[in-house]
Amino acid sequence: MDYNFLEIEPKWQKYWSEKKTFKAEIDHNKPKFYVLDMFPYPSGAGLHVGHPLGYIASDIYARYMRQRGYNVLHPMGYDAYGLPAEQYAIQTGTHPEVTTFKNIDRYREQLDRIGFSFDWDREVRTCDPKYYKWTQWTFIQLFNSWYNNDTQKAESIDLLTVEFEKNGNARINAACDQHEPFTADEWKAKNEKEQQELLMNYRLAYLSDTMVNWCPELGTVLANDEVKDGLSERGGHPVERKLMKQWSLRITAYAQRLLDGLNTIDWSDSLKEVQRNWIGRSEGATCYFNIKDHDEKLEIFTTRPDTMFGSTYMVIAPELDIVEKITTPEQKAEVKKYLEWAKNRSERERQSEVKNISGIFTGAYGINPLNGKEIPIWVADYVLAGYGSGAIMAVPAHDSRDYAFAKHFGLPIIQVVSGGDISEESYDAKEGKMMNSGFLNGMEVKDAIRATIAKIEEQGIGYGTINYRLRDAIFSRQRYWGEPFPVYYKDGVPYMLSEDKLPLLLPEVDKYLPTETGEPPLARAKNWTTEEGYPLETNTMPGFAGSSAYYLRYMDPHNDNEYFSKETNEYWKDVDLYIGGDEHAAGHLIYSRFWNKFLFDIGIACEDEPFKKLINQGKIQGRSSFVYRVNHEKYAEYLLWEYIKQIGDEKKWIRDYRDGHRKFDFYNEEVNLIIEIKSQPKLEKLESYYEEYIKSTDKKLLLLPIADIIDMDEEIMEATKKAVENTDKGVIFNHHEIRPLKPIFVSKGVKDRKLFSTPLHVDIDLVENDILNLESFVSWRPEFNDAEFILEDGKYRCGYEIEKMSKSKHNIQNPDALIEKYGADTLRLYEMFLGPLENHKPWDTKGIEGVFRFIKKLWKLYFDDEGNIALSDAEPTKEELKALHKTIKKVKDDIERFSFNTAVSSFMICVNELKDLKCNKRSVLSDFCILISSYAPHIAEELWSILGNQESITYAKFPEFKEEYVKENDYSYPVSFNGKMRFKIDLPVDMSKDDIEKAVLEAEEAQKWIAGKTPRKVIVVSNKIVNIVI
């Protein structure tokens, strides 16, 4: 019987699906284990080989844990809202749901062919009303909550209003935009609208005028993590700053908890680092500086209060209102000009520009509270309005930006921390003793920071504080294809729908574009109002809304009364293993943690952190192939240059490309060489053109007519020749190597190829081992029918480069084709064998053959030469047991430390050994079958049934490792001399160190190296190594 994966694989996929083998149900007799993949956005292109990488790894882990006796939850679903389907809808009128569902079907089909052990009964789609009902529900809860900094958790807004009635806001310490104190009476005096407006400052989901990233091209705002380098992450369109009324989530309230939580979870250091940077905590002090001749104070934030004595000027961000208030009449005009200029610079301009130093003096002076010195106040756009208070005390001696600014405008620089030279650059390190700093002198920086904070607190002019870079998450999108907000407006004030009205269904619209008046597409919906006629919100939620808590919904996906039941949540708790790409490090993974913490606060979720262990699988990159097309012009130049090298000293020659005319490509003192190219004067002008030029120069003229290799009219050619011959200075140069006008491709190794050819992507299917199939190439690109190929050793060798997989690069590897050729088991094993899961690695199909050979070898262990099942019930030999148990240990260890690639090689080693031992023992092969079943489930199921089992191998017990089978009597000691391994000697494992030393020194080989000398030292490490120092 041959290994026929085309038959085996669909057979077992059908079996699993029919028997619901992977259905997970609460079972209190078993420990739970939750393995989750980041659910995919179903794009139109389908899966390529990079997608399943993480899914295969998580599937192996899930299957392994089932065999270890865990109750495994391993669900899959779809992140179904997204821009591509909407863009397609705008172009074609097709409802995004139609496109999305079609893509989902295609994804499902592809996923099914790889043999994943998902519990498909739990599938969720974010665009399903039954699902987004709970996204809307959570939004209502966020709206109805505020964050209490005293208790460090979200609390009900109703309790807050009760407190306002009683005491005003005096005793409330909230994460809040409201700083003005008010009394209970003042609160009660407010009308409904005013109260609502005030409460908006407290709510965790709030509506406000916010500076947003507006993308005109996409017609929507974007979150900070959706903008890269001033361009939209999707589509790469320009993004500008704009003030708009938008829903936001007060994620900043959770900044400290999001930071602290990182210490409790098992994520990679680099990923935690990304999150820490994104949150951007900095400790420092807030301090108020008096302004000379003004009642106003200037609030500043600094992380270096210790350097306050070194502050020689202050800077305010141009956006701040206080600028106008304090500017002196003399400076008014200048400042106004500057503010105007700063305002009109777009965000992208500001970012892409080489750091220009700009700023203007306001005429006002601040007073340094520690030494009473008057220091000038400047306006400059290197200070950002959005961070801290938008104003700084500048300490040029110890901050590089202040330093550059001070140097530029000639402001004083005073060193206050010793230990660095500030003549060329600032000394930013927090090390050294204080100087020029009054009461701080002689202190270490750390102590000085503490002392300064104590001092300003004592004087009541400041306090120690913490700032975060994290911004609130803007939650409105002006799009159609997203969750509608459960919000209506009464008198311009937003109210939540009652929960029994959920889900608020996404309405039908005639077009998916904004309205003529610029309103979002939902404004096109008919009767988009409540029953009472109040208008509904026309924005929709962003992509991260639906993906922020899908892992919780998997626990109880069909529950229409609750998000998920308490029972299911308390059983499944949190995700034990989460696998996905690192592109979500700053977006999804922060939002999810925030969302989860909020649900935890309101008592819905029982765990504070959602993802205990997280692994980022690396991207699989494509390996593009290239052919090198000769650029005729450059080639001619190259040949010419080679010629020059032959005739003389090339150093005297200059290559010139000026004016883009490329008339005088090479020249020296006596001669101009001209390469005549396509773009030349009209025929009638040509003769006079050259004659004029020739007259104007004393030099000799060497003309290279390359009409025979580029399109040059014969007449023009003649005219050119004539022009040259009319003078006595002209020479016509003909190079014998110049080739006819045809496309030319040079093989990779041809000398100086880079100088005259340009690489061109070639479809990877036309290339094998970097050798191009010329016939297929020409039929792929008929326009190169008459092309000439410059070969090496009779072959055309292609170049290659590792790049992102994409259609335009012709390097897409589709898993379907590989599954047809090798089967899903081989694909699974190969993707794991490629390298460590977390590495980015190039896809290269060369290696898949080796894995396929291995699978076939494994299959053959169960059969004799005639192809009949041949299994023996005899006792396994010592060697067979050793091979098996070595592998059991290795595979178990490797899976548990997520080293999937090394487990595959230990499978290979084991099969090689069993094959050499001609092992056909049922017990050994049976255990091995279980070992490999998580990696290659189809072949394992088939062999498992051949072994006589009736049930699926899914719940077979993972074999137990027995030390006794791998124990050896002897260990082969490597013996090294001065650290260099010289020979090996077999000695009993339990031999004493003294005896080992003796035995080694007496060994015949040892004598050669000792060479009569006395060893100075002998190091014996039991069952490891012996080192002799001579």
Next chain:
RNA sequence: GCCCAGGUGGUGGAAUUGGUAGACACGAAGGACUUAAAAUCCUUUGGCCAUUGCGGCCGUGCGGGUUCAAGUCCCGCCCUGGGUACCA
């Protein structure tokens, strides 16, 4: 600039706690079987020198150091990839 990860044969990678560097594969070369091809099997395969066998020297980006012993630890550099950027 700053932060993080990494640098090992022709290629992907292995070496888990400082203890035999290059496991396992790919590719390449040679051979067996075959009319031939495919498939399969066997041998060799880090570099250099020696080659009649024995062998020897060098070698984990570079330069130092610690150690009986360094791919692994420490110091200083170089390079690659990623994140981030007037965040005070």
